[in-house]
Amino acid sequence: MSVSALSEFEQQWESWSNEAEELVADQFRHIDRVVERNQQKVIQAFQQYKVSDYHFAGSTGYAYNDRGREVLDKVYAKVFGAEAAIVRPHFVSGTHTIGVALFGVLRPGDELVFVTGRPYDTLHKVIGKAGDGTGSLADWGICSIEVPLLSEGDVDWEGVRASVTERTKVFAIQRSRGYDWRPSFTIAQLEEMIQRLKSLCPEAIVFVDNCYGEFTEEREPTDVGADLIAGSLIKNPGGGIASSGGYIAGKEQYVELASYRLTAPGIGGEVGAMLDTTRSIYQGLFLAPLLVGQAVKGSIFASAIFEQRGFETRPRWNDPRTDLIQAIRFPSADRLIRFVQAIQMAAAVDAHVVPEPWSMPGYEHPVIMAAGTFIQGGSLELSADAPIREPYIAYMQGGLTYAHVKLAVKQVMSQFRELNYL
Template identity: 75%
Template sequence: MWDGNWASLAGTAESKASARLAETDDIAERNQWKVIRAFQKHKVSDFHFEGSTGYGYNDRGREVLDEVYADVFGAEAAIVRPHLVSGTHTIGAALFGVLRPGDEIVFATGRPYDTLHKVIGFEGDGTGSLADWGVKAKIVPLAAGGAVDWDGVEAAVTEKTRVFALQRSRGYDWRPSFTVAQLGEMAERLKRLKPDAVVFADNCYGEFTEDREPTEVGVDLIAGSLIKNPGGGLAASGGYIAGRRDLVELAAYRVTVPGIGGEVGAMLGTTRAIYQGLFLAPLLVGQAVKGSIFAASVFEELGFETHPRRGDERTDLIQAVRFASAEQLIAFVQAIQKAAAVDSHVVPEPWDMPGYEHPVIMAAGTFIQGGSLELSADAPIREPYIAFMQGGLTYAHVKFAVRQVLEDFHRLGLL
């Protein structure tokens, strides 16, 4: 399958993917301009980077950061905080903020990402999950080909339906992720079904991969993690929630408590990195997307199935590759780790990770622990054997890692 001539294979892969690579540079440029204009509109200055302590009263840097995020995402309001520990925590805060006992939430894009299952929970589980608080979740599986099953969604709607939840990224599924245009069409159709319901989107892995965000096309509320795209590789922790002002306020009451919301919260020295990370995010997301396109092109040349394919439209960072065996899957993830600048000597092994239903193997040689804008890969050890690669702060790093994979496969007799 591979004769060992890396230069030839890489050149062919880049040539065949050249149109998408160029388009990605154009998207990064437009997003960079959008971020700069938001900084300029709100007169971001160096004094905004000063930290706050205690309650964080009158932290103008924090307040302006929220305003900048709202503008960048085309939203009425936003809350951006280092205290949100993950994407799952941030999504949970948004959902708990909006939902009330007796409400129903309909997951219109199928089974959500594994770590949300415990947030949904089951009645009487005693954990404080949505179900434990009397919120009923209805999950409508996707139709063939990854499309929304509109008949199923319509059947799930009742007078108690308060939230429609959409997941932009594929998660651990072999399906297309949903583009911003598709999310806008979904939002319009869902509001016709239940005009007073909230349309929420998990925006993780999607920020800046297109030149619009879901809140610019009719989605009411979005949430994401700062250690993914918008943190630009510099934010050490945190999450954001953006959308309609009333909904962001409700979410803020869950991030802190009612009556306080987003009015307090010391930033603990994180403000500069969050601002600077947002400034860098369009460029670095573009580098990661280009790396995913290149990886898809290389593996397609070698006869592997990829999703998305090199010529497909991109709406998130994630590149899925299907392998023939668990051995290939594990070797792929281990090679990604070997190619890291941090912890390259560590050999990942499958393990029972909290929040996941199957053993998972993860490569994460990152400067920020769990930083998914940095090059990483993970896979549940189950059939079909699909690895999910994401991130890469530089295009060159992703190319380096793909080459490491091929060298290891060749050495182990897996090609």
């Protein structure tokens, strides 16, 4: 791009950026209030359990009586409005954490009902098929039923009601959109859903996949009646610092059952060396409300800019926010790929790398991922990914600083302008 063209673009970008920030000013003020209230909630939990420097000490071997680990579980339970929690670096991903929670409470012959339709791609192998030999839910004789959402993204309550049998043990809800064009579910919506599920089948467990949603609102699913939730520490609650791990929170009896799946029956959460991760997990939780707020602001800004340029986005800039994910629809695979590559170019880490679609483990279509992150796969950091399939939708999430997201969107707009996509 020539110097004069560059100067012209800089002026144009300044105008677009200022217009977008004026448009979203009220949304930003709302996010600031959410950050303040969640920050207060986290600090009060630290104070209640008298978190001190000695809680950050590492542990080895069996790690019996690791007080830092024990208090960390209590702090998480308090923050999430739950009876109990288990927080460990030993969870390798959100999928692993969700799998542990589900295997912990389900038994052969039970039925699992996904009331929000087909779950995220990486859970498909966890669900599995009967006799697949992989140790999936189906391989253990656990039946999974998926009730598709209605066309507008609402729960099909007639379908849910028809799916319930005497074997129904768990209702599963995916809070975020995953790789769908539907809206994510707000806490108010989750509250209504949980109440209806409890009236429909009082003895069933309501499980919520809480990935990408933590601290985007003032309440969590366990505050409004969810029996069990799970999430990843390399997403929201790890604050961009936790290098691995996940959490499960909810009613004590169900958390305990999940802990037996993580380790072994009779051992549960009583052991498990933290291996010098405790400090970063505590500090990440402390920072999480602020950094989630930065990421949400970035998503709102991105939505406004792309809408101004004629692209379709979900959520729109003025829609309620309940997770980090910003979906943007493109007219072709080429523009989708160029978008993801431009996000990578704006990274502080691996900006020189050019992502290409590839067949990733656990996904059914080739996926392209921009992930110039300090923590591999850390999606509280700015990242973007998309399955290469119609409709061509990119899913952008994260951003440890709002300024970084702005720079990334600017990079995309610069690339698109050069390619005559605008």
